[in-house]
Amino acid sequence: MRAHEAGALHGDLGVRGPAWLRTPEDVNALVPQLWPRNVTRDADGALVVAGLGVRELAAEFGTPVYVLDEDDLRSRCRDFRAAFPDEDIYYAGKAFTCRAVVRIIAEEGLFLDVCSGGELAVALAAGMPAERIGFHGNNKSPAELARAVDAGVGRIVVDSFHEIDRLSALARDRGVRPKVLIRVTVGVEAHTHEFIATAHEDQKFGFSLSGGAAAEAAFRILDEDVLELRGLHSHIGSQIFDTSGFEVAARRILGLQAQIRDARGVELPELDLGGGFGIAYTTQDDPSPPHDLAKRINKIVDGECEAMRLAVPRLSIEPGRAIIGPAVFTLYEIGTVKDVDGIRTYVSVDGGMSDNIRTALYGASYSATIASRASTAEPILARVVGKHCEAGDVVVKDEFLPADVQPGDLLAVPGTGAYCRSMASNYNHVPRPPVVAVRDGRARLIVRRETEDDLLALDVG
Incomplete structure (x- = not known):
């Protein structure tokens, strides 16, 4: 059992935990499911990623730095491609988007899901074919919709009646027929944090299934015949390990497919069940x-279609975290170590909630290890914690x-590829860290570190 798991199971043990939890081997061990596939330790105990040591990375790029194992990312794309050979896999760009990552997922045969004009701009700048986007x-502006239509994106997931009206007006004006899916709120309570559960009724996304709005949206699009309705879309949440939620969602959304068929004689050819597949942040995951x-998932869809006498639609899924999350770790330098009256030791690093807000926002759990050396000292x-002026500025709650x-040690936190750089901020006017991709012993900068000049460039006062 890894030390972090013990902390999670037993709560705050203090510095005098049971002896069986306090071995140096536990602290130095790298649990495979937590780390990129090409991370090891060298003879001195320092982390090595894809043949390059973290001390060299820190010397060249500074800290904090997000470190991407490029071959790990590519292998996870291939794993999904091999597992879903007849389905469309849309990488959920909100997890982390930059031009280099977009090019990688395009090269590996994936599609791309974007949810803002900025993400669309990055996708197009990276050369992602528009038809694969x-x-x-939930609130696409008229300008964003116009850009998407003009670029020729492959599909737009409509989220409100206002959006249907806006998009229909654009389509008439331009003489085009955009392909759309309807986002359906299926009423599934995913077993995850309330902020990232997205299919229960009382929230901002989609058309309600139980209230009839989803059926009304489908009938309106079909009757007006301005937009090309390709199918239905459901997304029940994020960081989900139990597929029972997908089973309920598929049953309900395919029930709507059958209702549309019976009312309009149309069998929609596509179905998107979203993403949200969980990853390991600690050994309890x-x-x-x-x-x-x-x-x-295919068993669920095939069974429900057979029961409802529906043709099996072309399925698509949207993994984001499951592809990029485990491929990245964040490397920090420790600045201070403080023992607080024997209660706990606080280890402060040179980043914090500005580069990883998830602990403060969701109460997310992470693991950590000393990255620059091994140690034979007993664990504590x-x-x-981070350097920001907030008591809630916590990176790893218990490890x-x-x-x-000691100060000067490098510390690595795995599983930071998703929603860390993409949700990063300049709180306390701290510049955001760079992203470095490592492959075959070589590192390349794919997102540079922000500077104070960048911050001041926006300040026109």
Whole structure:
């Protein structure tokens, strides 16, 4: 059992936890499901990613820095492609988008889902074919919709009656027929944090299934015949490990497919069940591999279609976190170590909530390890905190680190590829960190570090 798991199971053990939890081997171990596939330790115990040591990375690029194992990212794209060979896989760009990542997922045969004009701009700048882009969002502006239509994006997921009206007006004006899916709120309570559960009735996304709005939206689009209705869309939430929610969602949304068929004689050819597949942030997380997800999801869809006498629609899914999340870790330098009256040791790093807001926002759990060396010291229970002027500026709530942890040590936090750089801020006017991709012993900068000049360039006062 990894030390972090012990902390999660037993709560705040203090610095005098049970002896069986306090071995240096536990603290130095790298649990495979938490780290990119090409991360190891060298003879000195320092982390090495794809043949390049983290001390060299820190010396060249500074800290904090997001480190991407490029081959790990590519292999996860291939894993999903192999597991879902007959389905369309849309990488959920909101997890993390930059031109280099867009090019990688395009090269690996994936589609791309964007949910803002900015994400669309990055996708187009990276050369992603427009027909392989899907456009999401609950409040797309007229300008964003116009750009998507003019670019020729492959599909737009409509989210409100106002959006249907706006998009129809654009289509008439331009003489085009955009392809659309209807986002349906299926009333599934996903077993996840309330902020990232997106299919229950009382929230901002989609058309209600139970209230009849989803059926009304479908009938309006079909009757007006301005937009090309391709199918229905459901997304039940994020960081989900239990496929039972997808089973309920598929049953309900396919019931709407059958209702549309019976009312209008149309069988919609596509179905998107979204994403939200969980990853391992700690040893308590047990994600399913893509081939298991594919087997379960296809069994659910095939069974429901057979029961309702529907033709099986072309399925699409939207993994984001499951592809980019485990491929990245964040590398920090420790600045101070503070023992607070024997209660806990606070380890402060040179980043924090500006580069990873998830702990403060969702109460998310992470793991951490000393990255620049191994240690034979006994473990102590620590809390990894940032440099920001907030008591809630926590990176890792509870982790066992070696008792000789000291300023100047490098510390690595795995699983930071999703929603860390993409949700990063300039709180306290801290510039956002760079992203570095490593492959075959070489590092390349794919997003540069912000500077104070960047911050001041926006300040026109």
